[in-house]
Amino acid sequence: MSSMGASAEENLETKQMDERSFSISSSQGQQQAPPYVHKVGIPPRQNLFQEFKATIKETFFADDPLRSFKDQPKSRKFVLGIEALFPILNWGRSYNLKKFRGDLISGLTIASLCIPQDIGYANLAKLQPQYGLYSSFVPPLIYAVMGSSRDIAIGPVAVVSLLLGTSLSNEIDPTTHPEEYRRLAFTATFFAGITQATLGIFRLGFLIDFLSHAAIVGFMGGAAITIALQQLKGFLGIKTKNFTKKTDIVNVMHSVVSTAHHGWNWETILIGASFLGFLLFAKFIGKKNKKFFWVPAIAPLICVILSTFFVFITRADKHGVEIVRDIKKGINPSSVKEIYFTGDYLGKGFRIGVMAGMIALTEAVAIGRTFASVKDYQLDGNKEMVALGAMNVVGSMTSCYVATGSFSRSAVNFMAGCQTAVSNIVMSVVVFLTLEFITPLFHYTPNAILSSIIISAVINLVDYQAAILIWKIDKFDFVACMGAFFGVVFATVEIGLLIAVSISFAKILLQVTRPRTCILGKIPRTTVYRNIHQYPEASKVPGVLIVRVDSAIYFSNSNYVKERILRWLMDEEEQGKGDYQTRIQFLIVEMSPVTDIDTSGIHALEELHRSLEKRDVELVLANPGPVVIDKIYTSKLANMIGENKIFLTVAEAVAYCSPKLAEDP
Template sequence: MSRRISDDQFDGEGITSLSSMQAPPDKFPTATARHGHVVRRPQKQKMWTGFATVFKELFFPDEPLRSFKDQPRSKKFLLGLQAVFPILGWGREYNLSKFKSDLIAGVTIASLSVPQDIAYAKLANMPPQYALYTSFITPLIYTILGTSRDIAIGPVAVVSLLLGSLLQKEYDPVNEEADYVRLAFTATFFAGITQAALGFFRLGFFVDFLSHAATVGFMAGAAITIMLQQLKGFLGIRKFTNKTDIVSVMTSVFHNVHHGWNWQTIVIGASFLVFLLVCKYIGKKNKKFFWIVVFSPLISVILSTFFVYITHADRHGVQIVGHIKKGINQSSVHKLFLSGPNLAKGFRIGVISGVIALVEAIAIGRAFAARKDYRVDGNKEMIALGTMNIVGSMTSCFVSTGSFSRSAVNYAAGCQTSVSNVVLSVILLLTLELITPLFKYIPNAILASIIISAVISLIDVEAMILLWKIDKLDFIACMGAFFGVVFRSVEIGLLIAVCISFAKILLQVTRPRTVLLGNLPGTIIYRNIQQYAEAVKVPGVLIIRVDSSIYFSNSNYVGESILRWLTEEEEQNKKKNLPRIRYVIVDMSPVADIDTSGIHAFDNLYKALQKRDVQLALANPRPIVIEKIHASNFVDVIGEDKLFLTVADAVHATVPKVEEP
């Protein structure tokens, strides 16, 4: 019975039973084609060469350094400029046809951005004009430095909520507005510094420690929290809690049920929320009608503002946005807290906000790049996002990043390059200069409805169900982040998400899987007997595969795990009157690396097996592993004749000896 399975393919399943079938030694095919091949020691590298290889792989895994080789100085200078300013690369191929597409996309996302910006300013507890400033300045900087063609830049719900919840713990946004705004600019500055530093020093891999599962839970929890916060504007409540946890929010809501709710506000909010959700449903069912989703917030703002204006609803308790300052950004360099206790506060808030903004933007950029089959450079994205936030902090902007909803609209509208962000900036400039006075009568209820309809998509129930099916630990991480955000705070939920992600990594690193292998009849292939029921054990030989690199954190566990397998197998053999174990073969093919603790653990394992009159053999060690085995002289202990190219070779060499009395 043959199996066409690649020799380097392996599974990672554990084992719960030792009841697989046994077969006599003569039933196992020998690896005659490979017999005689020996495990060769790789050519030894110089120490600095090894360090350089590790360094390049860690910090420059995607950098196209080869393009600089054998080039004249002028060409190298041009390539260097393109590496810093990607616009110089794609800008040379820009044409009128692409501009037409970008113009349509830019106008489309602008119609969505204006009402969303005003709404997200409320989440950050910032005056509305600062959100409009943000969507004017930061997209221009990103266009010059960014590598994504589809991402749309501006304030986003999750980051705005996080920023607002952290800032209001330091200053009251109403009674201490000046200091609150200054601290927001300071946090934005340090968010940009954090992002740019991660990109400049090629440390973007740190962002990957926030797992997908934790991000799903964090985003869903943030969405629930954002919607709960909108109950203030949706119900017309004037006195509302500053806390974000669900218990405090619902207590505040029901405490005001008799005297704080305004029925006119509720009618406006509920009516337009239904309208927005119906438009969203139509656009989701038929992609041709995506423009209905795009323009529905703007239509809602126009209609609700006109209704409030002609009915004077603001005189009957309907809260409105009020005056929005006209004109473009003013310099805010002098407003940054660069000394005193507020410096540390701004740094802490900025680092947290910057990392979350970074995770969201890179995830969005990579998702849309995959659809169009182009590459987004993660480190350049970090530098672009960091630079735009640094500049933004000096021009009256707060933290901005890539927006999923606007990026999706940008993509659906047919954008070709990030010039659509320039079009967005131009429209925001005209808005700030010409029509901000018209925003005075926008009811807060419509902004709440826009936010609620926008963040519902952040609750990905299907992803949570998939996490439960695939990995229970991932699901626990997801739920930990979710409940942390909902019942405590956004930053606590984020901390729980990171801690659970690290705990999972530590568990996997310190407790690697070891599995028992058997032979697939009629082949020279050895596979996990739990996965392949037809796999048979070799009498007198125990074959174990270690499914992890072996380091100080898990080396003792690996050695103990192999000895446990041996003990359990010997007990089974005694009960069945089968030959005792004479050889232990360790399949090292999945072991990518080993350190001194790992080699020391194998030395202890070898000594423990010697006491039991059991021989140790290693199969298919990788180049770095075999080099370290030789360097440590462990090969002299175990014997070079105990190193084999494949498991089949090891079995072929040991079976005749097993048969001896």
């Protein structure tokens, strides 16, 4: 005890002596460094294998999916592995009648919405109506077993249907070669599923994040306009042979105008306009009062029933009103033998499938994350990709085309009170009953109704409020948004998608190659240094230029960073000559935002140091991170600059410079 007390007294004495010496030197008019200058820590070195392993784990397994497997017996690991692949085995144990009641109501509600939509979306994909219903029977069952989202409603969607319809028809004419067209659709669906499952298995889901939110908003808005324009054919009663096969607004409007005198059917327009007005009114009621969410959900089915009955009793089909006619009865036939595994169409199916799979995946993951955040539960993106991929692979073998999460149906599913993925099973059962018993009743359903249903469904995809917000937040994001939008509207869906991806990549490259730098100044009465443009009260330190680099320094930007820092220095020197300020003697680089540096970055700092030496300016570094400081010492850059010129904070770096500035006359 006595030795501990003596040690404490000695430490206190030493501290008091240091404080006295510092106060004396300060009173003599010299600003010296604080008595305690913290040395920048150097992390322990890792061997190559450890570093590689840590990088791989953080890149692909940041969520540590195997943490629940640790310290578990083999039998338990097997059970956990099966539950990870089939989440229904996990949440199914706690399933009860109360949850089923919510799933039953929501399942019946989304079924009433999906049946008319599926028939319309199949037409959009240029397939026969039953294939839309097939795609809402098998895929939802697979997803319910393997998916981790409680709210996503699975089935065909407008954007993917349009993408498939335009891409496939560019390869095969669906009218003259319907069988080959259908086979190519199944092939594309197969490869869409393979793409999705591969991304999930190899944990490459981060690739879909390269398509920015702004680009998606623009792409979806442009696709909605294109889809609505495509429906003018059915809405106005224009014969297929008189309507363009292209999707851009110029060709579509030219077809509409050129057929105005002899191609329009007033009975069809009356039916389409009347029920479109009803659908929009139902949407208005649903938005006005959330309690009436079911009104816009069942409105499409009501429209189909009423319009079909009206056409049947008036025989409007004999007066030019186009009808659906026969929808094949029965559940999904096998299509394994129809997929192209060899031949010329294999490559085309692969290309179209990858594109459709990525778009479908982006939409589904965005929807799943949205509702998961609302209900505050975790959504495993990689499991979602595997589930979506598996359902599309199985779907391609059971006469389905690409299915994914539908935003409109998922929103209805959520508002109807769904509890689990069982709502998808309920919807699938209703579609099964429809295929087995009800399809003949759709014989007299007018095409104008399907067009009206699709138009009302895609209106919400034009999110102008999001576009306005993007404009306010980031002008470059707005360029990406508008580029994708106009690419889809004035060219094709593929070109719009290409523009969206290209602009997103361009933004990333611009940010990487031209990182932000700024000059720091001291906030009055503090030891804090901040951007002088953000904090006007911050003052520069005479004789010291403090620059912060807000990015990692790589080969792509190292030369720019070096030249930008030198330009800052030259600007300050020019300004100093005019204002008769103290000559810049120290350049402090604040490196806390520099998360990493490569060989080119180290080389750029060496060149910067040599350039500064010629100008009689000392280079000082402040707060380099663990990765950066390790590479600085490994490369011997620390010896070149001087180990005593690397500090923990900008304040300590300035304190190091102050005595030397005071000595300079």
